[in-house]
Structure formats: structure tokens, C-alpha cells
Amino acid sequence: MKPGNLPLLQSQEWKALIDSASPGYRELASRLDSDDVSSLIDYLEGATIEEKVAAIALLQAAVQEDIPFSESNRKELIAKLKPLMANYPDQPGLRAFVLMSRLALPLAESFLMEDVDPSRIPASYFKFHLADLRRVKSSRAMDRIVEYSRQEGQQGEEAKRFLKTLGVIDQSEIDKLIANWRETKSLKSFNDLHSFYLPQQVGKPIGPLLELLGPWDRHSFNEYWYDSVEGPSLLLQKDELGNLRTARLK
Numbered sequence: 001m002k003p004g005n006l007p008l009l010q011s012q013e014w015k016a017l018i019d020s021a022s023p024g025y026r027e028l029a030s031r032l033d034s035d036d037v038s039s040l041i042d043y044l045e046g047a048t049i050e051e052k053v054a055a056i057a058l059l060q061a062a063v064q065e066d067i068p069f070s071e072s073n074r075k076e077l078i079a080k081l082k083p084l085m086a087n088y089p090d091q092p093g094l095r096a097f098v099l100m101s102r103l104a105l106p107l108a109e110s111f112l113m114e115d116v117d118p119s120r121i122p123a124s125y126f127k128f129h130l131a132d133l134r135r136v137k138s139s140r141a142m143d144r145i146v147e148y149s150r151q152e153g154q155q156g157e158e159a160k161r162f163l164k165t166l167g168v169i170d171q172s173e174i175d176k177l178i179a180n181w182r183e184t185k186s187l188k189s190f191n192d193l194h195s196f197y198l199p200q201q202v203g204k205p206i207g208p209l210l211e212l213l214g215p216w217d218r219h220s221f222n223e224y225w226y227d228s229v230e231g232p233s234l235l236l237q238k239d240e241l242g243n244l245r246t247a248r249l250k
Contacts, residue, residue, distance in 0.1 A: 008036040009043060017054045029061035037062060037073055044080045052084065052092040060099045078104050085111050089125045089132075101135050109136035113144065126155055130162045164196035178212050187230040190249060194234070198247040206238040 008014055013028050040055045040062075047055065059077065063069070069077070081100045087093030088111075101108035112132060121129045130148070133141040146168075148159035163169070174197055181189040201209055210216065210224060217233070218225035222245075226234040232249055239245040 008032065008039055014054075017058065025057050025061035026065060029058055029067060030065045032058075032062050032067050034068060034070060034073070037067065037069060041073060041077050041080065044084070049092055053095050056081075056084075056092060056095040056099050060095070060102065063099070063102050074103060078107065082107070082111075086115070088112075088116060089121060089129065097132065098135075105136060109138045109141060112136055113138070113140055118144075118148075123154065127158050127162065130159060134162075134166070165199075167196075167200040169196055182214050185227070185229045187228045187232055190226075190228050190232065190234050194247065194249055198244075201244050202246065203243050205242055206236065206244045207242065209236070209244060 013024070017025065017028070037059070040059050043055050044052055078100065081096045081103075084096035085093050085100060088097050097108055097111065100111070113136075130145055133145050145159055145163060148155055149163055150156065151159070164173070177189070177192050177197055180186075181193055198209075206224075213226060216224045217227045222238045224236040224238075226236075228234070234247065235250050236247050237245045
């Protein structure tokens with residue numbers, strides 16, 4: 001069913017997306033049909049940057065909504081995304097890369113690793129570039145992140161921090177996080193634990209973790225509360241097997 005019973009590219013919904021007046025990509029995408037998908041793919045040629053960005057975003061939403069793509073449409077879309085990715089991380093290259101990672105992950109990975117010049121990644125986008133490397137799910141992309149983490153300066157520090165969020169952290173650093181929490185009970189020490197250590201403990205026995213953190217401030221049934229000096233608390237919940245179910249700040 002076409003939005004408003006008009007061809008997609010003549011609809012008010014499409015005009016609102018172009019004008020950035022509507023965030024409803026997924027709602028609109030849920031009503032697209034194969035003709036709409038074809039028209040969006042054709043539209044990528046000759047469109048302005050803003051129009052290409054809107055078209056790619058809508059196609060991405062269609063993928064998320066499981067709108068059927070014919071094999072010919074999928075192949076044509078992949079072919080049209082390839083040259084657009086050259087603008088990465090600027091638009092429409094960024095949008096094209098994200099959609100490509102959903103349609104053909106090996107092609108997105110190859111582009112990011114072989115065609116993108118790391119020296120041209122703006123400092124303001126670098127932490128998002130790290131997430132893009134993670135997105136393509138390859139060992140050489142992870143190796144690239146590790147290489148970044150060995151550099152001096154801001155990029156090296158951001159890469160180190162990013163690796164910690166993935167659980168790539170030395171035991172000595174974990175020991176420092178725990179020691180800092182037990183010494184200061186500060187909100188920062190909470191945040192560091194929550195960012196770099198606790199997510200990797202979910203599903204593991206909660207007992208050793210409780211011993212590391214020290215005496216809790218409150219305990220009720222399957223919940224353990226640790227209060228920071230600033231007020232916010234860390235809540236640990238265990239499941240019926242005695243494993244950590246969740247850890248969150250409240």
C-alpha cells in the first residue's frame with residue numbers, strides 16, 4: 001500500500017522526509033511495496049545529497065521492517081551504494097555504508113578496511129568510526145581498533161576506552177577499577193565499572209563479584225544495592241541460578 005494512495009515520491013510523507021520535518025522512516029517504510037522499493041533505488045541516480053540520504057534511510061528502514069526486496073532490486077541497490085560509500089564518513093557515504101552493512105556485510109567490511117584512509121577520519125567522528133569497525137564484525141577490523149589503541153594522543157585514548165567497553169581489558173586495570181570503587185565510592189568509579197567491567201559479568205555467578213565490590217548498602221531478595229557518595233546507586237540483580245542478571249545505575 002502506497003502512502004496516501006499516491007506514488008511514494010509524490011506523497012506528502014516523502015516530501016516531509018526530504019524537508020527533515022518527519023522522523024517517521026520506519027512507519028512509512030512499513031507501508032511500502034515492491035514498486036516503492038524500485039522507485040527509491042532508481043531515485044538514487046541524479047538526486048541531491050539530501051534526497052539520497054532520505055532515500056537510503058527509507059530503504060534501510062524497509063530492510064528493518066522486512067519489506068521484501070527482489071533479488072534484482074537487492075543487486076541493483078548494492079551496485080548503487082558502492083560509489084556512494086566513497087563519501088564516507090560524510091553523507092551520503094555514511095548512510096550508504098550503514099545500509100551496505102545490512103545488505104552485504106563482507107562488502108561493507110572490505111570497503112572500511114581497504115578503501116577508507118584512516119588519516120582522513122575527522123577527530124569529531126573517530127569514536128563513531130570505531131563503532132563502524134565493530135559493526136563489520138571481522139578480526140582485521142578488531143585488529144585495526146587495537147592498532148589505534150597503541151597510538152599516542154586522543155585517538156589512542158578513545159580506542160583504548162572503546163576496547164574496554166567490549167571487555168578487552170587487562171586484569172590489572174580491572175583491579176584498579178575495583179580498588180578505586182572501594183576507596184572512593186564515587187559516581188565516576190561506578191560509571192567506569194558499569195562501562196568496562198560489569199556487562200561482561202552478566203550470566204556469571206554473582207558471588208565473586210559481590211566479594212570484589214565489598215559490603216553492599218542494601219539487600220532485598222535478589223537485589224544488591226551499592227550507594228555512591230554522590231547519591232546514585234548501582235543495582236545488581238541475580239537470577240534463580242545465582243548468576244548476575246543485570247547491573248544498572250539508578
